[in-house]
Amino acid sequence: MFKGEQKVVALRKVLNSSFAGSWGENPSAGNSGNALVLRAVNLAGDGRICYKNAAPRTIPQAEVDRKRLKHFDLILEASGGGPGVPVGRVALYEDGDSERPYICSNFFRVLRPNQKSVYPPFLAKKLEFLYQSPDVWKYQQQTTGIVNLKLSDYLDQHLRLPSVSEQRRISSVLDAVTALEQKIEREMKKQIAVRKGLVEELIFSARCEEVVTLGDVAKISGGLTLGRELARRGSVDLPYLRVANVQDGYIDCSDVKKISIPAAEVERFKVQEGDLLLTEGGDIDKLGRGAVWDGSIDPCLHQNHIFRVRCSGLINPYYLEFYVSSSAGRSYFLSVAKQTTNLASINSRQLSSMPIPVPALSEQERVVRIIRRQNGQISRLRQEISKVRKMKQGLAKDLISDEAIKGATG
Structure with missing residues (x-):
């Protein structure tokens, strides 16, 4: 399955740098700030970043220049979590859609990969796979009201990596599945919008x-x-x-x-x-x-x-x-x-x-029949998404886990 060499290396050894984010201050009246800060709410939960609600903040320009995100940076959740919810979510930054620079908040760390040693999209997927596994709990440290990542231990963890070219191939396979998932999600959003329109029309036209x-x-x-x-x-x-x-x-x-x-x-x-x-x-x-x-x-x-x-x-x-x-x-x-x-x-x-x-009950039943028919379409799409996500999880285990890489190349 895997081609070429493999290596076992500490995470910190495949990074050019690792540094904390920044929060800054609220922009003054009439000022939109000089940076957009990504927070926990901007993590979509599957390694993606939602840029829509990034917080406009005012941060010293020297700090912005030093900490602004670059294409293929990884952002790592270092603080947050909650009861039964670990920290350690990871997302891949790809150039945002704003003229203002993006920065991650002080609850995050930026991991800047050495692209000669590791392909950043692959590393993001591998670390997200870790987050979904029980192993993530050994990197948790509970303090009053908040969970922190044991950052030094996390960066010292050893990863088994195939060659960079193989990392690219694996990422492309998983990206194709993600693209299918996103296509179904977009269709489901359309059908949910149709359902919302039907509800408004039928409920208010009912006698x-x-x-x-x-x-x-x-x-x-x-x-x-x-x-x-x-x-x-x-x-x-x-x-x-x-x-x-x-x-x-x-x-x-x-x-x-x-x-x-x-x-x-x-x-x-x-x-x-x-x-x-x-x-x-x-x-x-x-x-x-x-x-x-x-x-x-x-x-x-x-x-x-x-x-x-x-x-x-x-x-x-x-x-x-x-x-x-x-x-x-x-x-x-x-x-x-x-x-x-x-x-x-x-x-x-x-x-x-x-x-x-x-x-009248007969009118209620008429409305219900029409809207439930639409709900059926949404439900089928939701089931399709669930199947694709399970397939993606299975592929991630087969292609990204240390056991899979070792077994296929060792």
């Missing part, structure tokens, strides 16, 4: 017979609170849905956790097919986000940050889901939510008071 509050047509319940003592005699281990599982228009069951709970409390927190699950908030995009549960896991519980909305026979739960996701639903949530900087939340009383225009 309304009456306006009720949500509490009039559904029973709203909170979920189980994590952190309290739940495991005791007579307990059972059951899957439960978290905020991360409840997405906009679908429930993501790719990573469902379990919890030990007294058997007597199961019915209280159990979700059933047809329940609408809505998140209470957090980031603005999580406010009232939700979808109807399909009963694919039974029994299954829900966390306290998720409202369970169980509809009466007067309203179709899917119709309610679509109304809640419409501009009218979003406007209501934003008007009543408790808000702080970038955070917002609603309580069960506010949710219960939400006004809901209710058409």
Whole structure:
């Protein structure tokens, strides 16, 4: 599979330099700053950088000149993380689309590869592969409220590398799979936009017979609170849905956790097919986000940050889901939510008071049929993306891991 030589070398030995980023200061009024700073939010999670929300900052020009990113630099997350989430994400910088220089924040390190020793896109993929493996945990150092990378140990790690020409070949194979993934993602975004347009058109053109509050047509319940003592005699281990599982228009069951709970409390927190699950908030995009549960896991519980909305026979739960996701639903949530900087939340009383225009059931069902047909297309694309990502992970293991390189060339 691999051609040519291989070598085992410490990461720091294939770098020309490694240095910390900078944060600088907020630009003064009327000033757009002299640099754009990349932060954790700019990492797309798969080795890519999203340049869209880079922060404009004012940084001493000498520091900008010294630390500005160059094509094929790697940016390494050195601080951040959280409970169960390690630091160490890596992304490849390719010349951005701005006249202002890009710099990474002080929570990152810039790794500048020696391109005679290593092909930067390959190195980025190899380090991202490390981040996805259990080995990343040995480079974590917990301090109060933040996780730091053991940078010296990280840079001392030994990597098995094929020849630079072979690195280029491997990168091109993986890049082709990434290109396919991105193509499907773009198509899915288009279909999601079509769905959003359908929701707005059909919800607001439906002939309304009456306006009720949500509490009039559904029973709203909170979920189980994590952190309290739940495991005791007579307990059972059951899957439960978290905020991360409840997405906009679908429930993501790719990573469902379990919890030990007294058997007597199961019915209280159990979700059933047809329940609408809505998140209470957090980031603005999580406010009232939700979808109807399909009963694919039974029994299954829900966390306290998720409202369970169980509809009466007067309203179709899917119709309610679509109304809640419409501009009218979003406007209501934003008007009543408790808000702080970038955070917002609603309580069960506010949710219960939400006004809901209710058409005849036959009209609700017509709307639901049309939008669910569109949802089917989106779901198929989501499944395609999942398959491509699994294929990419398998290829990365076969082409990038030290074991694969050693086995194929040794």
